[in-house]
Amino acid sequence: MIVTRELRKTYPAKRTLFRRSGGTETRAVDGLSLSIPPGAVTGLLGLNGAGKTTTIKIIATLLHPTTGTITVDGLDVVRDARAVRRRINLIAGGERMVYARLTGRENLWYFGQLYDVPRATLRARIDELLELVGLPDAADTLVERYSRGMRQRLSIARGLINQPAYLLLDEPTLGLDAPIARDLRAVVARLAQEGVGVLLTSHYLAEVEELCGHVYVIDRGRLVAEGSPTALTAGTRLPHTVELTLAEAAPAVSVAVGALGAEVETGLDAEGRPTYVLRSPDDLAGELATAVVRAGGAIVRLEVNPPTLEDAILAMAAPAPVS
Template identity: 45%
Template structure:
């Protein structure tokens, strides 16, 4: 099968200084030998915690960073020696508010970037109309971008990245900071790209987004790919576990540390959902830790307590929580 992206032993090392009185040079390995194949027309997800190497990998693939070693090709062209050919065939959309002109309308923004990307004048009007329709901004295109919501801005970012009809589109956390309704609209937009035959490489922190959209998903941690497969295949990494969720109000670090060392507990984490904490505890399937967890939470105001089967998010936690040796095994 034809590949849109292929990377072999891709590495990136940063050299920096540390210390003030006695500064010394240190090397930081941001990416430590990534091997990756993305098929043409595939919607491929790259997941990982902050500092895992996601954005560095993306920037090497789209020619914004030069790899320290290894090789990568996009649409058959080398990202170092054939930069111009790669850039003609890719689009890049990043999360956040940068990259648009607030005092211009969406239409004027797209006209400006169409000129910048070398879209032929005879093609611009039709192409801009197609993209406004694709991202759901038809009828709002003459409004200034400064009045747009975060979700509308992100959809305009996607339209901008598609102006020159790239074969490969890099989406780097496009839904970050976007409200749930806008995030759903963004997902619909991204899903629509697959129908056009565009290859999409998506980085995200949202497991539901990755599971809904991506044909395959790679999990990166510590600068290395720790697992790769479909969402269902990745869930096998959480097999043999049970998951306990406890809605709580005021779990302390010492209580969380106590839960971590309970017999049978694999991982635990706390997320803030609204005004409450949601404590998630993964344990061996043969060990029921509910009574011990609730005992350690004595004095904490509790809400719903739920035992459930592992999800993709649980598998992700299991994958990034292991050492590279354990994952490789």
């Protein structure tokens, strides 16, 4: 298991040509404690600047923590960095993680040797990964000729070259076409089933809901919530929105709708039919339909929009301090 305890990362105040250091320091990660188990996909979510990428880079041994500890299967990421790197790998969308002057195959061969993958198995492993990410026909083309999506697919193959016990995914589907992103999600799910521990950050929250059994939500480097995507959404008590359209006006309907205790907006649609929009922490669709029919209303349209994980993340993010 990957375990972080009271993790902090602080950057000193920036120095400029006209101002010496002396301003306030920046605390990117602030007392963060997480557990990433093997055999599961764990999410790390938050708005831009929440500290997600910094946290992943510390786990990946690319940054040193200011204070706190991180262990990977009992190995300390600072003292045992070389051993930790053999057990993990990182895939980060939007960052250059392969060499443009090498071909796709040469990149994988190079990184395979860095990870001491036996040469007897490396060639077969490279062919397998190139097939997995849909690049067998571009294997011997220089990466500088690849599109952005092709480079990201090659980065995914690079991240799997050492068959890591733990895979750190920082926006891995950024820039990928929908079919390739779907294939990557299937690969991630399969890896977890095979025992790999995965830590995932993503702005595509449908991706998180599909893959993650447990999610940590951070804001300004602090943990603000954790749980399953369903539990996090339910716990915010954000409103369900129900949109109702009637065939024609029915005076008793307004009284029945108002008795449900929800926030109600009324109006007319493009065809002049009466509409109601209800907002409530509870899903009132069933009660609403029953009440409308009993009041003599004829329902043309009834649509329920429950709160999303994105709504929950936004609600959990504290307002920025006034400077």
